[in-house]
Amino acid sequence: MRERLAQIPKPMRENxxxxxxxxxxxxxxxILISLNMLSHLMTGLLVPLCVYVIMAVSLNLTVGILxxxxxxxxxxMCLGAFAGAFFTxxxxxxxxxxxxxxxxxxLIGALVAGVFGLLIGLPVLRFRxxxxxxVTLAFGEIIKNIINALFVGLDDKGFHFSLRDSLSLGMGxxxxxxxxxxxxxxxxxxxxxxxxxxxxxxxxxxxxxNLINSRDGRAIMSIRDNLIASESVGIDVTRYKxxxxxxxxxxxxVAGVLYSHNLNxxxxxxRNFGFNMSIMILVFVVLGGIGNIRGSIIAAVVLTVLPxxxxxxxxxxxxxxxxxxxxMMIFNWSPKVLxxxxxHSLKEWLSRLRKRKAKV
Amino acid sequence: MSLLKVNNLSISFGGLxxxxxxxxxVEKGQLYGLIGPNGAGKTTVFNLLTGVYRPNEGIVYLDGxxxxxxxxxxxxxxxxxxxxxNIRLFKKLSVLDNVxxxxxxxxxxxxxxxxxxxxxxxxxxxxxxxxxYRLLSVFDLVGEAQMAAGNLPYGKQRKLEIARTMATNPKxxxxxxxxxxxxxxxxxxxxxxxxxxRDEFAMTILLIEHDxxxxxxxxxxxxxxxxxxxxxxxxxxxxxxxSRVITAYLGED
Numbered sequence: 001m002r003e004r005l006a007q008i009p010k011p012m013r014e015n016x017x018x019x020x021x022x023x024x025x026x027x028x029x030x031i032l033i034s035l036n037m038l039s040h041l042m043t044g045l046l047v048p049l050c051v052y053v054i055m056a057v058s059l060n061l062t063v064g065i066l067x068x069x070x071x072x073x074x075x076x077m078c079l080g081a082f083a084g085a086f087f088t089x090x091x092x093x094x095x096x097x098x099x100x101x102x103x104x105x106x107l108i109g110a111l112v113a114g115v116f117g118l119l120i121g122l123p124v125l126r127f128r129x130x131x132x133x134x135v136t137l138a139f140g141e142i143i144k145n146i147i148n149a150l151f152v153g154l155d156d157k158g159f160h161f162s163l164r165d166s167l168s169l170g171m172g173x174x175x176x177x178x179x180x181x182x183x184x185x186x187x188x189x190x191x192x193x194x195x196x197x198x199x200x201x202x203x204x205x206x207x208x209x210n211l212i213n214s215r216d217g218r219a220i221m222s223i224r225d226n227l228i229a230s231e232s233v234g235i236d237v238t239r240y241k242x243x244x245x246x247x248x249x250x251x252x253x254v255a256g257v258l259y260s261h262n263l264n265x266x267x268x269x270x271r272n273f274g275f276n277m278s279i280m281i282l283v284f285v286v287l288g289g290i291g292n293i294r295g296s297i298i299a300a301v302v303l304t305v306l307p308x309x310x311x312x313x314x315x316x317x318x319x320x321x322x323x324x325x326x327x328m329m330i331f332n333w334s335p336k337v338l339x340x341x342x343x344h345s346l347k348e349w350l351s352r353l354r355k356r357k358a359k360v
Numbered sequence: 361m362s363l364l365k366v367n368n369l370s371i372s373f374g375g376l377x378x379x380x381x382x383x384x385x386v387e388k389g390q391l392y393g394l395i396g397p398n399g400a401g402k403t404t405v406f407n408l409l410t411g412v413y414r415p416n417e418g419i420v421y422l423d424g425x426x427x428x429x430x431x432x433x434x435x436x437x438x439x440x441x442x443x444x445x446n447i448r449l450f451k452k453l454s455v456l457d458n459v460x461x462x463x464x465x466x467x468x469x470x471x472x473x474x475x476x477x478x479x480x481x482x483x484x485x486x487x488x489x490x491x492x493y494r495l496l497s498v499f500d501l502v503g504e505a506q507m508a509a510g511n512l513p514y515g516k517q518r519k520l521e522i523a524r525t526m527a528t529n530p531k532x533x534x535x536x537x538x539x540x541x542x543x544x545x546x547x548x549x550x551x552x553x554x555x556x557x558r559d560e561f562a563m564t565i566l567l568i569e570h571d572x573x574x575x576x577x578x579x580x581x582x583x584x585x586x587x588x589x590x591x592x593x594x595x596x597x598x599x600x601x602x603s604r605v606i607t608a609y610l611g612e613d
């Protein structure tokens with residue numbers, strides 16, 4: 001068994017461990033639910049957890065693998081959320097098989113977010129570092145604000161758009177408002193489940209991890225490590241930057257669809273899709289270790305669950321949260337701690353145990 | 361037949377004429393040296409040849425083809441490979457992956473094959489690995505294949521940079537101060553490597569160097585730059601004996 005495991009190349013072995021963690025976490029949660037050991041609050045947190053994990057993993061593709069700082073990731077999530085929800089709302093009575101409709105909604109959310117990622121990436125990726133961060137930040141806010149002011153209605157003549165109010169849509173008697181400005185989309189069928197969320201997390205991981213360990217992934221990482229050298233060996237820098245940015249945006253769109261179908265109504269508020277959300281996702285990525293996909297998952301889960309667990313001691317909640325942030329930061333980034341982790345890792349411990357056994 | 365032919369290449373930065381009417385003619389299979397004091401414009405010439413800068417005037421022919429205003433990426437595809445004065449490796453990637461990035465334009469499969477792990481992915485990756493290991497063994501780097509490139513000792517980093525460039529299958533290799541920062545032993549080893557590359561791959565090499573021993577040891581012809589202009593050019597032994605070159609390096613009496 002051990003020999004067969006050792007035959008698998010190292011990156012693939014690491015990926016299998018990551019997938020294993022997700023599957024085990026899913027099974028444990030299911031057991032806890034069936035044993036009624038999970039509070040109502042925690043059960044409600046399961047789908048958002050999947051959303052944040054997908055967001056963190058996809059942002060890590062831009063920040064950790066491509067090496068460009070993006071502060072507008074929530075904007076792509078917003079686009080996906082509304083594109084998917086819009087489709088579901090329009091098709092609510094046309095496609096009654098909800099799983100099929102939801103899968104289509106996910107694909108549409110990914111497509112819309114991906115197309116916008118491409119369109120925005122084209123001019124924006126000419127910037128580097130701080131400039132790119134500022135432009136993506138602005139983009140995220142613009143998307144959120146436009147959708148917040150958008151009115152879309154549907155009647156027998158087709159779609160009507162307005163940026164003023166629902167009356168100016170000028171619809172016929174039978175018309176219904178689908179996106180109602182700041183009130184967003186209401187009466188959503190709640191199609192998201194923890195199972196679908198977990199499957200989407202696994203698909204996201206599959207795409208991102210396989211991309212990293214392929215010809216395209218190497219090209220993307222070479223740009224991160226040294227742009228000039230990358231060009232000098234004939235890498236099409238613009239193309240690969242766009243590829244990474246677009247895939248990252250499309251996956252954020254998927255997270256958005258999952259998010260919007262977990263709610264009765266979806267609005268583009270600053271709390272949902274604003275700057276704070278982008279920063280929170282970035283915090284997951286940075287704390288989990290930039291470029292470390294498994295770390296992103298763990299950080300997203302820990303930092304989402306933590307505030308809920310600490311709700312009981314609400315006075316000290318933010319204090320404890322920030323202390324844990326600092327501790328995680330030290331644990332993941334301090335060279336001394338990294339050295340210590342290297343020495344006392346589970347792998348080292350196991351191999352020492354094995355050696356001792358061999359001696360006996 | 362000449363592989364690299366440059367006519368009247370010039371570029372100015374503001375009021376400074378960094379390279380002025382630069383001409384060079386490198387024959388196939390030649391080991392050609394470009395020398396000159398600090399700030400003479402040697403690296404600028406390399407940057408012009410590889411499309412990092414656009415020249416104000418002049419034409420660059422590679423193998424008879426005009427490559428003057430092409431992008432860096434396309435010039436690499438045309439067959440000009442280069443290394444850098446301050447080593448530029450993909451530090452976080454493994455030594456093997458550094459070479460595989462160099463192989464990027466010689467082995468193709470599309471993104472879908474990569475993400476879905478189609479049979480084509482496995483087949484091409486295997487070919488890439490074989491070719492990469494072949495190159496690594498030429499440069500004596502097989503033992504470090506899985507190491508992060510940034511953790512290699514200095515001398516090996518230089519070698520890896522050359523290996524990565526060779527992976528692009530260039531016609532012309534530009535080496536920018538390959539011996540910079542090396543001790544005499546490492547320099548000696550590097551000289552052997554450069555000669556070996558020239559013979560093994562029948563490569564044409566143009567190199568910038570400060571180390572006179574290295575230049576005198578391996579280059580057949582030299583061009584000396586000073587303040588952006590060509591001072592002397594010709595057979596190595598003749599150029600190094602030229603009084604103007606000595607003056608440019610050591611100053612006047």
